[in-house]
Amino acid sequence: MANKVPTNIITGFLGVGKTTAILELLKNKPEGENWAVLVNEFGEIGIDGAMMTDQGALIKEVPGGCMCCTAGVPMSVGINALLRQKPDRLLIEPTGLGHPKQVIATLTSSQYQPYVDLKATIGLLDPRNLSIEKYTQNQNFNDQLASADVIIGNKVDQCTVHDVDEFNDWVTNQTPSKVFSKLVQNGSIPIEVLDIERMYDGASSQIEPHHHAHAEQEPQFELPPGEKYIRKENKGQGYFSCGWLLGAEYSFDFDELFSMLSALTAERVKAVVNTNKGCYAFNVANGVVSVNELSLEGFESRLEVIDSQLMPWNDLESILLKLAGIEL
Structure with a gap:
């Protein structure tokens, strides 16, 4: 490939609106550009890819847990298939229960450096969750936000003044500072955010002990003959x-x-x-x-x-x- 493919990871916890945000980005992508999306879901049945197919993007799914499991095989299979189609941009949506640091480590490895230009990692956050211990005490929730260069506070239309203040205080107190932050609704990420350069290199290539190996090959969702x-x-x-x-x-x-x-x-x-x-x-x-x-x-x-x-x-x-x- 003559040119590296600009790539963004769009991370965030369950229910924060990642898929909605990607759908909005696909609707607003430059005319004539061909975008690809790698979707990872915790469940074994692929849903997000089906939603995105309607937008005409190149879609690959890695269901059944975190895409970095099995030494990155499921993710690599999906990325390689998409890169062969020479997209103008690649978006990667890890599961809401996933570990973005391992995804970053894979994309910045020697295997992908000649082909992938990893831009800013975008973390979506529902400001309401900052006041709920169930989220703030969850390691995945914190890992996702720590890995993000850009923080998008989504669903602001459903937030109270207190929620907005909590979000602004949280962003202000981050060390190192986030490159960009904004409150939005309906997943409306400004498209120019995708071209912000990646700032953080502290990605670990180690998979946590509680990580499981899931899909070891490309997912096949077709029903067996005769099955309802x-x-x-x-x-x-x-x-x-x-x-x-x-x-x-x-x-x-x-x-x-x-x-x-x-x-x-x-x-x-x-x-x-x-x-x-x-x-x-x-x-x-x-x-x-x-x-x-x-x-x-x-x-x-x-x-x-x-x-x-x-x-x-x-x-x-x-x-x-x-x-x-x-x-x-």
Whole structure:
């Protein structure tokens, strides 16, 4: 490759709005440019990539935990596949439970230095979380923010004056100082932020002892012949996930599905689903359900639930299959 590909890591904890931010960036990218996105999810069923496919970007997914596991094999497979397509920019979204320092270490290694121009790491933060011990005492939450050159306080429209003050105080007290910070809503990262140079080199290449090896090859989400659906579970770092992939021939009643998702108490829910009103992306965070229509057709529906408590997956599955009209 004659030119290095400008690359940004966009990190942040569960529910902070990383996928929404990337979708906004894709909508506002320079006309004629071809962008690529590597998506990592804690769950075993890929959701974010399905949401982004509608924006015409090159997408690769690494499901099933942190992409740096198994000595970086899953991440390297995804990056290599995207770089071969010579994108004008590469965005990398680690899981909300991931460790960005290892991702930085991989991208700055001798393997990728000739091909990747790693720019500023962008950390998304919900200012409300700075007042909640559950987040401020979480090592991943702190690691993600410490690794970021740029801090974007997202969801400011849902924040109180106290939340905004906490964010501003937090940014002011950071050592070393952050290069740039801004409060936004709906994940509206200023596109010029992507070209800010990376400042911090303190990336560790060591994987923490509690890290697990997950996917050892490229993910395959297609249903086996004759199967109506598949279910996959994952756990680690104090969280549990369960995901379902359902055949494209099955459709949900939009209103019934919305009601079910609204009633779920899980910390994080994502879905891309065929409904009687078309294909929709559902995103649940902090008890709020957001919906976006997609132009996908003939797509396999998928849903992922993440929570810090082990949930009654069998009961949830029964409800989900009933809504989809799947008889067992």
